[in-house]
Amino acid sequence: MKFRVQQISQGEDELILRYRQMNSEVKEILTFMERRERKLAGKIDGETVFFLPEEILYIEKVDEKTFAYTTEQVIQMDVSLSMAELMLDDIRFFRCSKSMILNVNRVERLKSLPSNRIDATLQNGEHIMISRTYASEFRKLLRGE
Protein backbone atom coordinates (compact mmCIF):
# COMPACT_ATOMS: atom_id res chain seq x y z
CA MET A 1 0.00 0.00 0.00
CA LYS A 2 1.28 3.43 -0.93
CA PHE A 3 1.21 6.21 1.58
CA ARG A 4 1.90 9.89 1.42
CA VAL A 5 2.70 12.27 4.26
CA GLN A 6 2.07 15.95 3.82
CA GLN A 7 2.79 18.75 6.27
CA ILE A 8 0.19 21.51 6.40
CA SER A 9 0.41 24.98 7.93
CA GLN A 10 -3.33 25.46 8.52
CA GLY A 11 -6.36 23.32 9.43
CA GLU A 12 -6.78 20.18 11.52
CA ASP A 13 -4.52 17.15 11.34
CA GLU A 14 -6.27 14.63 9.13
CA LEU A 15 -5.73 11.11 7.91
CA ILE A 16 -7.56 9.98 4.81
CA LEU A 17 -7.55 6.30 3.93
CA ARG A 18 -8.50 5.52 0.34
CA TYR A 19 -9.09 1.90 -0.56
CA ARG A 20 -10.69 -0.16 -3.34
CA GLN A 21 -11.64 -3.13 -1.17
CA MET A 22 -11.65 -3.79 2.54
CA ASN A 23 -8.75 -6.16 3.21
CA SER A 24 -6.79 -7.19 6.26
CA GLU A 25 -4.27 -4.39 5.78
CA VAL A 26 -6.95 -1.71 5.68
CA LYS A 27 -8.73 -3.31 8.62
CA GLU A 28 -5.52 -3.29 10.62
CA ILE A 29 -5.03 0.42 10.04
CA LEU A 30 -8.65 1.14 10.95
CA THR A 31 -8.41 -0.91 14.14
CA PHE A 32 -5.22 0.92 15.05
CA MET A 33 -6.90 4.29 14.52
CA GLU A 34 -9.98 3.29 16.47
CA ARG A 35 -7.89 2.14 19.40
CA ARG A 36 -5.78 5.29 19.22
CA GLU A 37 -8.91 7.42 19.15
CA ARG A 38 -10.08 5.91 22.42
CA LYS A 39 -6.91 6.85 24.24
CA LEU A 40 -7.08 9.21 27.18
CA ALA A 41 -4.44 11.71 28.11
CA GLY A 42 -2.97 12.34 31.52
CA LYS A 43 0.21 13.29 33.30
CA ILE A 44 2.77 11.40 35.36
CA ASP A 45 5.33 13.69 37.02
CA GLY A 46 4.48 16.45 34.55
CA GLU A 47 4.98 14.24 31.51
CA THR A 48 2.01 13.61 29.22
CA VAL A 49 1.05 9.98 28.78
CA PHE A 50 -1.69 8.27 26.78
CA PHE A 51 -3.60 5.28 28.03
CA LEU A 52 -6.56 3.13 27.06
CA PRO A 53 -9.78 3.17 29.10
CA GLU A 54 -9.55 -0.60 29.64
CA GLU A 55 -6.25 -0.10 31.49
CA ILE A 56 -8.04 1.88 34.20
CA LEU A 57 -8.94 0.14 37.44
CA TYR A 58 -10.74 3.15 38.84
CA ILE A 59 -10.77 6.93 38.65
CA GLU A 60 -10.79 8.95 41.83
CA LYS A 61 -11.17 12.60 42.75
CA VAL A 62 -8.72 13.65 45.46
CA ASP A 63 -8.47 17.31 46.52
CA GLU A 64 -10.26 18.49 43.38
CA LYS A 65 -7.78 16.57 41.20
CA THR A 66 -8.71 13.53 39.14
CA PHE A 67 -6.49 10.47 39.15
CA ALA A 68 -6.76 7.33 37.01
CA TYR A 69 -5.33 4.22 38.65
CA THR A 70 -4.00 1.41 36.48
CA THR A 71 -2.25 -1.70 37.75
CA GLU A 72 1.12 0.02 37.52
CA GLN A 73 0.54 3.75 37.36
CA VAL A 74 -1.31 6.64 38.92
CA ILE A 75 -2.11 9.14 36.19
CA GLN A 76 -3.37 12.64 36.87
CA MET A 77 -6.10 13.52 34.41
CA ASP A 78 -6.68 17.05 33.17
CA VAL A 79 -10.44 16.75 33.40
CA SER A 80 -12.93 16.67 36.28
CA LEU A 81 -14.44 13.39 37.45
CA SER A 82 -17.81 14.23 35.86
CA MET A 83 -16.07 15.09 32.60
CA ALA A 84 -14.11 11.81 32.72
CA GLU A 85 -17.42 9.98 33.22
CA LEU A 86 -18.87 11.76 30.19
CA MET A 87 -15.78 11.10 28.09
CA LEU A 88 -15.81 7.40 28.91
CA ASP A 89 -19.59 7.08 28.47
CA ASP A 90 -19.26 3.35 28.76
CA ILE A 91 -21.44 0.86 30.62
CA ARG A 92 -18.30 -0.77 32.02
CA PHE A 93 -17.49 2.35 34.03
CA PHE A 94 -19.71 2.74 37.05
CA ARG A 95 -19.93 5.76 39.35
CA CYS A 96 -19.60 3.93 42.67
CA SER A 97 -19.40 6.99 44.92
CA LYS A 98 -19.37 10.78 44.69
CA SER A 99 -15.62 10.73 44.15
CA MET A 100 -15.01 7.49 42.26
CA ILE A 101 -15.65 5.72 38.94
CA LEU A 102 -15.06 1.99 38.88
CA ASN A 103 -14.09 -0.16 35.90
CA VAL A 104 -16.46 -3.11 36.45
CA ASN A 105 -14.46 -5.35 34.12
CA ARG A 106 -11.48 -4.97 36.46
CA VAL A 107 -13.40 -6.22 39.48
CA GLU A 108 -12.19 -9.61 40.59
CA ARG A 109 -14.69 -10.40 43.34
CA LEU A 110 -17.69 -8.89 45.08
CA LYS A 111 -18.74 -9.23 48.71
CA SER A 112 -22.07 -8.27 50.17
CA LEU A 113 -21.68 -6.22 53.35
CA PRO A 114 -24.15 -5.27 56.09
CA SER A 115 -26.50 -2.36 55.35
CA ASN A 116 -26.63 -3.34 51.68
CA ARG A 117 -23.10 -2.11 50.90
CA ILE A 118 -20.78 -3.95 48.50
CA ASP A 119 -17.05 -4.53 48.77
CA ALA A 120 -15.38 -4.85 45.37
CA THR A 121 -11.94 -6.47 45.20
CA LEU A 122 -10.03 -5.26 42.14
CA GLN A 123 -7.54 -7.23 40.07
CA ASN A 124 -4.66 -5.58 41.96
CA GLY A 125 -6.14 -6.63 45.32
CA GLU A 126 -7.43 -3.18 46.26
CA HIS A 127 -10.83 -2.93 47.93
CA ILE A 128 -13.43 -0.42 46.80
CA MET A 129 -16.56 0.22 48.83
CA ILE A 130 -19.82 0.71 46.97
CA SER A 131 -22.17 2.56 49.30
CA ARG A 132 -25.83 1.73 49.80
CA THR A 133 -26.77 4.74 47.64
CA TYR A 134 -25.06 3.23 44.60
CA ALA A 135 -25.31 -0.48 45.44
CA SER A 136 -28.82 -1.09 44.10
CA GLU A 137 -27.94 0.57 40.79
CA PHE A 138 -24.75 -1.51 40.62
CA ARG A 139 -26.74 -4.70 41.11
CA LYS A 140 -29.09 -3.65 38.30
CA LEU A 141 -26.10 -2.98 36.04
CA LEU A 142 -24.71 -6.46 36.70
CA ARG A 143 -28.07 -8.03 35.96
CA GLY A 144 -28.15 -6.09 32.67
CA GLU A 145 -31.27 -4.13 33.60
Add this chain to the structure above:
Amino acid sequence: MIFRKKVKADSDKPSLWERYLTKEIGIEFKACLYFYALLFFYCIYRICTGNTVADILHMAEMIFLAYIIGYVQVYLLWNFDEADTIGRKEVLGISICTAIYTGVSYWLKWFDRNLYVTIGFAGYIVFLFVCVYLVYKCRRRIDDKIMNSNLELFKTRNKWDE
Protein backbone atom coordinates in the same frame (compact mmCIF):
# COMPACT_ATOMS: atom_id res chain seq x y z
CA MET B 1 -17.31 1.03 22.86
CA ILE B 2 -20.46 -0.01 24.62
CA PHE B 3 -22.36 3.17 25.34
CA ARG B 4 -24.50 3.65 28.35
CA LYS B 5 -28.18 3.05 27.84
CA LYS B 6 -28.92 6.36 29.45
CA VAL B 7 -27.03 9.19 31.03
CA LYS B 8 -27.16 8.74 34.77
CA ALA B 9 -29.27 11.43 36.27
CA ASP B 10 -29.28 12.51 39.88
CA SER B 11 -32.88 11.31 40.08
CA ASP B 12 -31.61 7.70 39.67
CA LYS B 13 -29.97 7.88 43.07
CA PRO B 14 -32.18 7.38 46.12
CA SER B 15 -33.22 10.66 47.71
CA LEU B 16 -32.77 11.44 51.39
CA TRP B 17 -36.43 10.58 51.92
CA GLU B 18 -36.03 7.22 50.14
CA ARG B 19 -32.94 6.40 52.18
CA TYR B 20 -34.79 7.29 55.38
CA LEU B 21 -37.73 5.14 54.28
CA THR B 22 -35.41 2.18 53.58
CA LYS B 23 -34.02 2.47 57.10
CA GLU B 24 -37.50 2.81 58.55
CA ILE B 25 -38.73 -0.32 56.72
CA GLY B 26 -35.67 -2.15 58.09
CA ILE B 27 -36.65 -1.14 61.64
CA GLU B 28 -40.26 -2.14 60.97
CA PHE B 29 -39.08 -5.55 59.80
CA LYS B 30 -36.87 -5.94 62.87
CA ALA B 31 -39.74 -4.95 65.19
CA CYS B 32 -42.05 -7.54 63.62
CA LEU B 33 -39.41 -10.25 63.75
CA TYR B 34 -38.51 -9.67 67.41
CA PHE B 35 -42.12 -9.17 68.48
CA TYR B 36 -43.00 -12.52 66.94
CA ALA B 37 -40.12 -14.16 68.82
CA LEU B 38 -41.07 -12.47 72.13
CA LEU B 39 -44.68 -13.51 71.67
CA PHE B 40 -43.64 -17.10 71.02
CA PHE B 41 -41.71 -17.28 74.31
CA TYR B 42 -44.57 -15.52 76.14
CA CYS B 43 -47.16 -17.96 74.73
CA ILE B 44 -45.05 -20.97 75.68
CA TYR B 45 -44.77 -19.56 79.22
CA ARG B 46 -48.54 -18.98 79.42
CA ILE B 47 -49.29 -22.48 78.19
CA CYS B 48 -46.78 -24.00 80.63
CA THR B 49 -48.47 -22.15 83.52
CA GLY B 50 -51.85 -23.47 82.43
CA ASN B 51 -53.08 -20.20 81.02
CA THR B 52 -54.32 -20.23 77.44
CA VAL B 53 -55.11 -16.50 77.28
CA ALA B 54 -52.53 -13.85 76.38
CA ASP B 55 -52.72 -10.44 78.00
CA ILE B 56 -53.35 -7.86 75.27
CA LEU B 57 -51.55 -5.20 77.31
CA HIS B 58 -48.44 -7.38 77.46
CA MET B 59 -48.59 -7.83 73.71
CA ALA B 60 -48.86 -4.08 73.18
CA GLU B 61 -45.87 -3.55 75.49
CA MET B 62 -43.89 -6.15 73.56
CA ILE B 63 -44.47 -4.59 70.16
CA PHE B 64 -43.79 -1.11 71.52
CA LEU B 65 -40.53 -2.29 73.11
CA ALA B 66 -39.52 -4.18 69.95
CA TYR B 67 -39.90 -0.89 68.01
CA ILE B 68 -37.85 1.10 70.51
CA ILE B 69 -35.10 -1.53 70.58
CA GLY B 70 -35.16 -1.58 66.77
CA TYR B 71 -34.40 2.16 66.71
CA VAL B 72 -31.71 1.76 69.38
CA GLN B 73 -30.11 -1.08 67.39
CA VAL B 74 -30.05 0.82 64.10
CA TYR B 75 -29.21 4.33 65.30
CA LEU B 76 -27.13 3.73 68.44
CA LEU B 77 -25.80 0.18 68.47
CA TRP B 78 -24.27 -0.24 65.01
CA ASN B 79 -27.09 -2.49 63.77
CA PHE B 80 -25.21 -5.33 65.45
CA ASP B 81 -27.46 -8.20 64.34
CA GLU B 82 -26.55 -7.46 60.71
CA ALA B 83 -22.80 -7.20 61.40
CA ASP B 84 -20.24 -9.13 59.35
CA THR B 85 -18.56 -10.66 62.40
CA ILE B 86 -19.31 -10.71 66.12
CA GLY B 87 -16.78 -8.51 67.87
CA ARG B 88 -16.71 -6.41 71.04
CA LYS B 89 -19.20 -3.86 69.72
CA GLU B 90 -21.68 -6.56 68.77
CA VAL B 91 -21.34 -8.32 72.14
CA LEU B 92 -21.95 -4.97 73.84
CA GLY B 93 -25.02 -4.38 71.63
CA ILE B 94 -26.41 -7.84 72.38
CA SER B 95 -25.79 -7.35 76.12
CA ILE B 96 -27.47 -3.92 76.25
CA CYS B 97 -30.55 -5.03 74.28
CA THR B 98 -30.87 -8.28 76.24
CA ALA B 99 -30.64 -6.31 79.50
CA ILE B 100 -33.39 -3.92 78.34
CA TYR B 101 -35.68 -6.74 77.19
CA THR B 102 -35.11 -8.70 80.39
CA GLY B 103 -35.45 -5.65 82.65
CA VAL B 104 -38.69 -4.53 81.01
CA SER B 105 -40.12 -8.07 81.07
CA TYR B 106 -39.45 -8.20 84.83
CA TRP B 107 -40.77 -4.68 85.46
CA LEU B 108 -43.98 -5.18 83.45
CA LYS B 109 -44.55 -8.65 84.86
CA TRP B 110 -44.64 -10.50 81.53
CA PHE B 111 -43.55 -13.63 83.38
CA ASP B 112 -45.03 -12.76 86.77
CA ARG B 113 -41.58 -11.72 87.99
CA ASN B 114 -40.50 -15.36 88.03
CA LEU B 115 -36.72 -15.11 88.28
CA TYR B 116 -35.96 -18.46 86.62
CA VAL B 117 -38.21 -17.72 83.64
CA THR B 118 -36.72 -14.21 83.37
CA ILE B 119 -33.20 -15.69 83.27
CA GLY B 120 -34.40 -18.20 80.66
CA PHE B 121 -35.91 -15.31 78.71
CA ALA B 122 -32.53 -13.48 78.76
CA GLY B 123 -30.86 -16.61 77.35
CA TYR B 124 -33.57 -16.87 74.72
CA ILE B 125 -33.00 -13.25 73.64
CA VAL B 126 -29.23 -13.85 73.28
CA PHE B 127 -29.95 -17.00 71.27
CA LEU B 128 -32.40 -15.00 69.14
CA PHE B 129 -29.84 -12.28 68.34
CA VAL B 130 -27.24 -14.92 67.40
CA CYS B 131 -29.79 -16.69 65.15
CA VAL B 132 -30.74 -13.42 63.40
CA TYR B 133 -27.03 -12.63 62.94
CA LEU B 134 -26.49 -16.07 61.34
CA VAL B 135 -29.54 -15.69 59.10
CA TYR B 136 -28.28 -12.33 57.79
CA LYS B 137 -24.79 -13.78 57.31
CA CYS B 138 -26.21 -16.71 55.37
CA ARG B 139 -28.31 -14.36 53.25
CA ARG B 140 -25.24 -12.26 52.41
CA ARG B 141 -23.31 -15.41 51.45
CA ILE B 142 -26.03 -16.38 48.98
CA ASP B 143 -26.09 -12.78 47.74
CA ASP B 144 -22.29 -12.98 47.17
CA LYS B 145 -22.73 -16.02 44.95
CA ILE B 146 -25.47 -14.37 42.86
CA MET B 147 -23.52 -11.11 42.55
CA ASN B 148 -20.28 -12.79 41.51
CA SER B 149 -22.10 -14.93 38.97
CA ASN B 150 -23.75 -11.76 37.58
CA LEU B 151 -20.33 -10.08 37.51
CA GLU B 152 -18.88 -12.89 35.39
CA LEU B 153 -21.84 -12.68 33.00
CA PHE B 154 -21.43 -8.90 32.81
CA LYS B 155 -17.75 -9.28 31.95
CA THR B 156 -18.55 -11.84 29.25
CA ARG B 157 -21.24 -9.58 27.77
CA ASN B 158 -19.05 -6.50 27.87
CA LYS B 159 -15.58 -7.71 26.93
CA TRP B 160 -13.15 -5.11 25.65
CA ASP B 161 -12.64 -5.27 21.87
CA GLU B 162 -9.36 -6.96 21.04
